[in-house]
Amino acid sequence: QKEVEQNSGPLSVPEGAIASLNCTYSDRGSQSFFWYRQYSGKSPELIMSIYSNGDKEDGRFTAQLNKASQYVSLLIRDSQPSDSATYLCAAVSSGSARQLTFGSGTQLTVLP
């Protein structure tokens, strides 16, 4: 069973701080990774994708990938109360089905 593990939190940070969300995966053959944001009662929406080792920045969001350590992270700079949500990490399996495996999510609260 391929797994994606996340710290479930909850994680609380003050407004303006950096929020750091972490994820590890067990399938060493995984090549594609995604971060989804899910507001309470809503469906997940993609905020970042990363395929290569290193950092990828998009506005206030930075995704980091380390394939040797099988580790993916998401940094949110200048956190806002509107960032309060559950963040889901997902990895594409290396098998023929190429399905997404999701972590259970980290609940983030940004305090005003």
Added chain:
Amino acid sequence: DVKVTQSSRYLVKRTGEKVFLECVQDMDHENMFWYRQDPGLGLRLIYFSYDVKMKEKGDIPEGYSVSREKKERFSLILESASTNQTSMYLCASTPTRIGNEQFFGPGTRLTVL
């Protein structure tokens, strides 16, 4: 914009009833997925389909079946609903077989009494 719609936002059924959850996408995507989401367990894949009339089991297919008669529509069927199938059901689609962004529908909150 890709649009994935689901037939109901909220549904209440009784134990033993046959339940149909419908999902429609309007972007000609080949691949469609059904997940259930439960607190602490995250998103779990029930079934997926890469083409019309094609289906493959995900991680938790027991108690469910699916139908894909048209490319845009993927139905999840609970043959005999049970209380442990009370959950949020999410449909998703993606244009390519190789892992790519999945677009989610709004979800159906199913309660089985």
